[in-house]
Amino acid sequence: MLTALLGATGVLALLTLVPGPDMAIVTKRAVTRGRADGLRTVAGIAVGLLLWGALTVAGLAALLAASADVYLVVKLAGAAYLCWLGLRALLRPGAEAADGRAADGRPTGERSAGAGGAWRTGLVANVLNPKIAVFYTGLLPALAPPGLRPAVGMALLVLVHVLLTVVWLGTYVYVLSRAGRFFARPRVRRALDRTTGVVLIGFGVRVATS
Template identity: 40%
Template sequence: MTLLQALLSFALVAGLLTVVPGLDTALVLRSSIAKSRRYAFATAAGISTGAIIWGVAAAVGVSALLAASEFAYRMLTIAGAAYMVWLGLSLLWKRLRKTGVPAAGGTMAAAEGRDNLVQGWLTGTGTNLLNPKVGVFYIATIPQFIPAGVSPLLVGILLAGVHCLLAMAWFTLLIFGTGYAARWLKGARSIRIIDSITGTVLVGFGLKLALEPAH
């Protein structure tokens, strides 16, 4: 298998994984609808940053340690679960406290989008890095796509880069798609519903992560 064949084969696997609805998709959609397009892209960039880090970690063996060490995997799982639950409860609590949301395009919404781009990036990065299943995915797949005689680190970076490009393309479609539907989706009631759904998904995902049997 050549390097090009490895990249194309991995792109097929990563592409299928990318379009399956999951936590990353929910976060980007919520950011696009409840915040701003720029905030959503910042969140998507954070998710891609986490993927790159996981890809490099898998290539140099850090993810292999997680796969081999039950204690290390469990500690990361608990940290990730706690983060997901906290993030979800924060959304649910905010929706309970607020009775209204600034209109789309309003001054306050625009300011929030500008001021919190770093927060969006950190949210995306943290969510990805604290999900050990992402690391397990990379350690399970990357070794299968390393051609003979090619640096594993280089391949890990390239494969993670392919995954990020596919994810950003998918997230871009989602973000612009929600932009066209903004008239219906960015009302106060719609945002409360979306935040409630996203918060519930995050809490459920975190609890499932914390309660699943050790691998």
């Protein structure tokens, strides 16, 4: 069982390292608002994964994955949310950073709405991503260690995936925060906002058309 668990952890680690919408969202929040905001975004992402994991273990995610109409609604809602985040970054490049960071790139004191916004951004981006439901219901049963009940095995793998995600994105946030002075430059902030805006819109279009 231990060998199977280690193999499943390796597969989940490789999938976690693949860049996706989560990384783009975390990049924007961490660079424009600071390390604490980036970590709150990661926390929201983790809660979103836990919600999908709970639905998977309960069997509800399988119903979503099997229902073309429901899947389409959730998919389009998620795509629209990513595109909205991208458009906001494109239309207001550097605006959030100017409100929330000092000249040296450190936070000047976040507003309560900004702190909650980071957590909600990560949560909503994952809750509106039906591909996680397909990923969990399609892959986790095959990776679940033998010797455990299927529900217990899948729940264990969900926790492993959440832990890997938190460690990876948390480390990424820390690396970004170390380069705070560089990202604090107005020209760099504007360029980063435009880049992440285009990336998020690209992910939104990809989600909508996949």
